[in-house]
Amino acid sequence: MLDKIKHIILVLSGKGGVGKSTVSTQLALTLAESGHKVGLLDIDLCGPSVPFLLGLEGHDVHQCEQGWVPVFSGADQRLAVMSIGFLLKNRDEAVIWRGPKKTAMIKQFLEDVAWDELDYLVIDTPPGTSDEHITVMECLKGVNADGAIIVTTPQEMALEDVRKEVTFCKKTGIAILGIVENMSGFVCPNCAECTKIFSSGGGVALAELAQVPHLGTLPIDPRVGALAGTGKACVTELPDCTTSLVLKSIAKSIGAE
C-alpha cells in the first residue's frame, strides 16, 4: 500500500525522550498545513505518543475492504494517523511482546493501512536500533523512501547514541536527510536568560563529523510543549517562534513548499 505515497520520511533517535514524537507530529502538521496530504505512522509499540500528542486518544481504527482505515486529524482531514494506541482498549494497557510479534504488527502497519494517495508519510519510530527498525528498513527496500531525519539532544550521552544511529543507517542503506538538535537551551520566562541546560551545539558538530546536513536547532519552549494534546500545528499557532521557522525549513528541505 506504500506505492501511492510520494515521499517516505523516517524519524529516528538513538535515545528516548529527545522529542522525536513531537518533531514527527509537528513536521506532519507543518506539511499538512502547507496543503499536502500527509500520513503519520507511529511504530512505537511500547510507548505510542502520537495519539496523545494529537489529541486523538480514544479514537478507533476501522476495517474496510482495502485494510485498516487510519484516524484523521483536523477539520480538513488532511492528516491520516495510525498508531497501536488506537488498537489498545485502555491507555494503561502495556504491550508486552517479544520481537517476532512486534515485527508482525509493524508489517501489518506498513502493508495493511489504507493510506490511499499521500504526498508524505512520516514514520515515527521508538528509540534504538532493534526489531522495529530492522523490520521497517526491510519493508521499505522495495519502495522509494526518501531517508531518515535523526533527532537528538545536545548532551554527550545522547550524541553517542546518535553515532550508533548513523552507523545503523549506513549499514541498512537508508539515506540520512539530516540531524535536528532539540532542547538546546531554555529561555527563563522570568529574566530571559538562556541556559544551555543540556549543553549545546553537539548536533551541529556531529552533523559535520558524520558529513550529514544539520537541519536546525530547536530550543526548549514551554509554549510549544503546551501544544501537546491539542493537535494544533506550531506553524499556525506560533508562526514566528524559532521552532516554527526550523519546521518550515525542514519541510522545505524535503521538497514541500
Place this chain on the structure above:
Amino acid sequence: MLDKIKHIILVLSGKGGVGKSTVSTQLALTLAESGHKVGLLDIDLCGPSVPFLLGLEGHDVHQCEQGWVPVFSGADQRLAVMSIGFLLKNRDEAVIWRGPKKTAMIKQFLEDVAWDELDYLVIDTPPGTSDEHITVMECLKGVNADGAIIVTTPQEMALEDVRKEVTFCKKTGIAILGIVENMSGFVCPNCAECTKIFSSGGGVALAELAQVPHLGTLPIDPRVGALAGTGKACVTELPDCTTSLVLKSIAKSIGAE
C-alpha cells in the same frame, strides 16, 4: 550467579530520556559510598549509557573461570559494572539485533557475570516493556528480587507510559518499590526563579493513583548533570543538594544505612 546477591533492584521507565541511567548509576554510587558491595548491570543493549556516565568507556571485560569479570569503578573497587558497552569495539558501533539475540545476551549477563558476593545489584533497563524486560523478569523468577523503581518525568505523556510500566510489573509479578519523579523544575542560575519546564507533581499523583510509594522528586540540576562522565557520587560531591537527599532517602527505603 545471582544467589550470592542480597538485594536485586530493577530501575524501569516507560519512556526514554527521563534520567533512568543517571538515577541507576547515582543510586549504585550512593549505596557503594555507604559501604556496601554493589553491582550495576546495564541491560540497555542499543543505547548503553552506564560506561559513559561512570567514565569507564574503553574498559574491557575479561573472562575468568567463573565467567565474565565486571569492570570495577572507583579506587575502593566497591562498584562492579557490566554493560554491553564494554564488549563493543568502538562507541559508534550499533547493536542491530532482533529479539532472540538480545534475549540470549541478557541471559548471559544475568547468569555468567562473576559478581561474587554483593549487597546490592542495580539493574538499569532500556525504556519500554519488550524482550529485555520479559527476559529479566523470567530470569529473576527463581531468585529473590526486591522489586522495581520506576523513574518518570512529570509531563502527561511520560506518565501515560508509566501507567503501562505499572501494568507490566503487576502482570509479571514484580513488586513496585516506588516512583521517582525526575526533572521536576529548573532553577535559573541567573535569577533563581524555578520554572516547571516539564510540568510537575505528576509523579506524586500517579504514585497515589497506582497506590505505590512516591520515593522522591528530583529537580533539573546542571551541577548533577556535570557529574556525568566523572564516576563521582552526587552524595559526596554535592552532599546538601536536593538530589543527594532524595538518593539517600531511596537508599534508606531499600534497606541501606
